[in-house]
Amino acid sequence: MTTTSAEAPQPLPVQPPPGCPFDPPEGLGRLRLEEPLSRISLPDGSRAWLATRYADVRAILGDRRFSSDTTSPGYPRSGMTGGAPVDGAARGFIRMDPPDHTRLRRMVTRDFMVKRVEALRPTLQRITDELCDAMAATDPAEHPVDLVEALALPLPSLAISLLLGVPYDDHELFQRLTGTLLSREKSEEERRTARAELVAYLDALVRAKRERPGDDILSRLATEQQDAGELGHEDVVAFAALLLIAGHETTANMIGLSALTLMLDPETAGRLRDDPSLIRGATEELLRFHSIIRNGPRRAATEDVEVGGRLIRAGEGVVVAVPAANRDGATFEDPDRLDVCRPNAQHHVAFGYGIHQCLGQALARAELQVVIGTLLRLFPTMRPAVPLDEIPFRTDMAIHGCHALPVTW
């Protein structure tokens, strides 16, 4: 399962260099240059490969010989966040391979397809406007406002709650549990407890949907798909957990970081304000630049596969460094510069690559585009209320971002 050597290799780099919160974790750039496929130590002492070059990352994620199944031999489970590793249906389809992955993903693909998201855009705009109106109405004596709490987290949370049919009134519960699940600093035991609590909540919710279905994804899965024998109750709960967690935390952090980046770069903000047609490309560039996924994706080789001149053997685990791939100068010219007109920005792997690429990417893009456009328009003077080094960045989390973003205007 793992290769042993006399000297334990370094752990996965996770900390940006001091004072440079927008840089990829320190050490990834050197690895990409000197040892693009290197060995790392996982928290339990096991070993895995770490891929840092764009070409290698795409090769690995696009190759079905690399398994996403967390029960595959050699899968690098140690240090995974998002919940203690579980087996069976409860692990959700992102931790499965075809044909199960394909069958389950296709049950919800239509809910996140481009035209469905475009139809939702007016709703996203309305939610954003309401949140922004509430911010604008705050008494200046109460400034600063935390942009994460006021906008970045509620928008995606409200949107995914609406789509899934999760009562938004319960958002404190599911946001707290998601926070525990995605923290690198919580113990496996704490994550297991949080996951159990989330599953218990969703279990009751799915049962209620079966009794009294509404017009939402969970109701459909709990009635149509369950009645047709395509899904069991446990599968529906697993869908709920996966979509709820994936649906708000990631976008929330991209919103916070994007807003902060533009506040610190008035020239770029001005360009986007003057020409909103640039916002779509800017969103891709911000996704590339920030690459918030910091703890994977992860795979296990099911056969011996050569990648970038190194042989990865069957049963060995691989961790992919998205921030390193997205700053690879061989693919992105002047990669450390934020260039909102970069022609190939959409080639980023911020949503992953291969058949597991983010299901909710159209929704995430639309939310980001709506928020960026609205903030630029309504709050042209918004700025951080504290120096950069006082902003609490999420260096303890599997998803990068800001825990809080105090702003004023």
Add this chain to the structure above:
Amino acid sequence: MRVTVDPDKCCGAGQCVLVAPEVFDQRDEDGIVVLLDAAPPADRHEAVREAAAICPAAAIEVDA
């Protein structure tokens, strides 16, 4: 230019629809790719090549 798509490979990410909406769509019932134009005019070739290049499932093939 001849374009072909493989619905069995498609994972419904929708990137092709964002890049070349005149050429690609997604099926209403399951979000899987639909090819609207197998022989797109020249002014769409660049977008179609881009769609093929970023398709995460390598489900789009472009001939010439």
